[in-house]
Amino acid sequence: MTSFFEGIEPVRFDPDSTSELAYRHYDPDEIVLGKRMEDHLRFAVAYWHSFAWEGGDPFGGRSFERPWWGDTMEHAKIKADAAFEMFAILGQPFFCFHDQDVRPEGATFAESKARLDEIVEYFGEKMEQTGTRLLWGTANLFTNRRFMSGAATNPDPDVFAWSAATVKACMDATHTLGGQNYVLWGGREGYETLLNTDLSRERHQAGRFLQMVVDYKHRIGFQGQILVEPKPQEPSKHQYDYDVNTVYSFLKEFGLEGEVKMNIEQGHAILAGHSFEHELAMAAAFGILGSIDMNRNDYQSGWDTDQFPNNVPEVALAYYEVLRAGGFTTGGTNFDSKVRRQSLDPVDLIAGHVGAMDVCARGLKAAAAMLQDGGLEAARDERYAGWDxxxxxxxxxxxxxxxxxxxxxxxxxxxxxxxxxxxxxxxxxxxxx
Known part of the structure; x- marks a missing residue:
């Protein structure tokens, strides 16, 4: 273990506590609609924002100092030690990761894969010791300069091949660790200008790539759910996975609507000009609601700031749609959220999650109460009664x-x-x- 979180005790439910590190609303064992709160919410820590993000933004570089900054496997294991220590402090049942979050890049693809395999074995030991589970794994197909023109949609077939091999390795890692889902996010699957873009060719490449992913899932016996995460425009001018409606049309085009569901992020919904509950309701209507990334944007900044949620009414309406759709099965609530670049202390990382978990707990309980009351459903039924x-x-x-x-x-x-x-x-x- 590391000393990074030294002196920080496990966070407990204590509504009367004066500590800034206590749950006042999140009681994992509280029964809500016949199910434990923990089993409703299925919280997960995002490895990338909590342990891989260095505190930079478009106008400035690293602001955090962490003992795991470095490009060796020793650094990667120190990072894993700190991560699992934080999972234990928070009592979070799940975590999520990209390959690049957990291992340093190798000089070759084979070396990168070997490093991923090594850290997966390390994770497996820690998961067995702590009981923490993997909500989902994914591949980073957007940071390295090789992906500047996309991954599956790249004009270079060698980049397509590299991306396919990377996803295979990450799916294998997720399968080995008992992951309950596998997520694909097309961070650069789009274009910056139509002057050099063949839209039809790129859509076909993306569709064929996803078909390969689904085929491989079945061939290895992966029982988890394949999820696609929509996001509009950022960082490209246009992206093929703009919103839920766009992705569903894409799935239908390639015969994948029965195989793939959605991982929906609050911040991405806002960037698409929608509310979070709109995207959740659309996914539920199509039967493809799988999991959520919980965060919020700064409405003045106009970009994806990935802040921890703090708006109970927004969160309540989101969970209302989740509960109305039957709740999570393999999915859950992943905090795709990061502390601000001025929040330098280890305790800030804990406090961000504590506050967010309480906000989600309050939102869930409000959503459950609304659903039990039945007022919205009664009003909806009355409005459409003529069609019956x-x-x-x-x-x-x-x-x-x-x-x-x-x-x-x-x-x-x-x-x-x-x-x-x-x-x-x-x-x-x-x-x-």
Missing amino acids: TPVARDMLKNGTLDSIANRVISEGIDPEPRSGRQERLENWVNRFV
Whole structure:
């Protein structure tokens, strides 16, 4: 173990505590809708933001000093020691990682893979000792300069091949560690200018790549869920995985809608011009809601700032959609969140997660209370009740423009608009949050 978190005791549920490191709302054993809170939320730490991010931003470099900065396997194991120590302090049941987060890049692909295999073995020992599990693994196909023109969509077939080999290695690692999902995020799968881009060719490459991933999942017997994470524009001018609707269209085009679900991030939803609950509701409507990345953006900055969530009403509406869709199965709540670059102390890293977990717990309980009350569902049912009549059902199933027009004339149909009751429904939500 390291001494990085020395002196920080495990965080406990204590609503009366005056400590800044106590859960006041997150009680893992509290029963919510017949299930333990921990089993509803399924919290995970993001390895990249907590242990690989150096505190830089577009205008400045590293601001953090960590004992694991370095490019040796010894540094990687020191990082793993600190990570699992933090998981234990927080009581987080899961974590997530990219290959590049956990091992230094090698001089060749083979060396990088050997280093990944070595750290996976190290992780396996620590997971067995602590009981911490892997929510999902993924591959970093965006940071290295080889990916400047994309990975699966790259104009160079050698980059496509490198990317495929990397994903295979990361899927093997996830499978070995008992990961419950595997995520693909196309960080640079898009274009900066149409002047040098063949859209049709790149879409076909991306679709074929994902088909290969699904095929490999079945060939190795991986029981986890394949997830795609949508994100618009950043860092490219356009990305093929813009939002849930776009990704679902892509999955349908390549016959993958029954194989792949969504990992949806709050910050990415905002960048796409949507709310988080909109993206969750869309995924649920398509039957592809898998897991979530929980964070928030700074609404003044206009880019993906990946801050810890602190808005209970927003979080409550998000979990309302999750619960309404039946809750998580293999998915969970991954904190794709990072402390600010001025938050230098180890305790800041703990405090960021503690506060976020409490916000999520409050949001979950509010969402559960809303669902139990049934007010929104009753209002929704009332609004669409007309479509449940035999006449309306027959019109939708068997009607033609001629038959419908004749009915409007013969019955003298002359509808009057009805209130959507938005303000009253917003007031109703505010009773719970």
